[in-house]
Amino acid sequence: MFESRCGVCCGSCERKEKVKCLGCTIMEKPFWGGDCGVKTCCEEKGWDHCGECPDFPCQMEANMGVEMGFDPAVRLEQCRKWAEK
Numbered sequence: 001m002f003e004s005r006c007g008v009c010c011g012s013c014e015r016k017e018k019v020k021c022l023g024c025t026i027m028e029k030p031f032w033g034g035d036c037g038v039k040t041c042c043e044e045k046g047w048d049h050c051g052e053c054p055d056f057p058c059q060m061e062a063n064m065g066v067e068m069g070f071d072p073a074v075r076l077e078q079c080r081k082w083a084e085k
């Protein structure tokens with residue numbers, strides 16, 4: 001079952017309760033109250049997650065978090081797995 005739009009595995013996030021995040025598939029806005037381009041794009045297109053999108057992985061999805069030091073490969077692989085189900 002998919003847990004986010006971008007491939008983040010929210011179920012195994014240790015910060016979830018501390019930051020009062022229910023997961024962005026449930027919340028109208030991300031837990032920080034701002035905007036997430038990936039969440040917005042994915043929901044506007046009517047996909048459950050980016051792995052369903054014919055443009056996957058677009059530049060935005062492929063590069064999100066890179067400048068903060070996160071490896072996007074993990075998220076992208078998760079989206080591929082969700083898409084296979």
Ligand code: SF4
Pocket residue numbers: 004005006007008024025030031036037038039
């Ligand atoms: S980065 Fe965006 S799409 Fe990914 S879990 Fe957070 S709000 Fe959802």
Ligand code: SF4
Pocket residue numbers: 037038041042045047049050051053054055056057058059060061
């Ligand atoms: S892969 Fe890119 S274009 Fe497709 S839904 Fe995700 S953010 Fe939007």
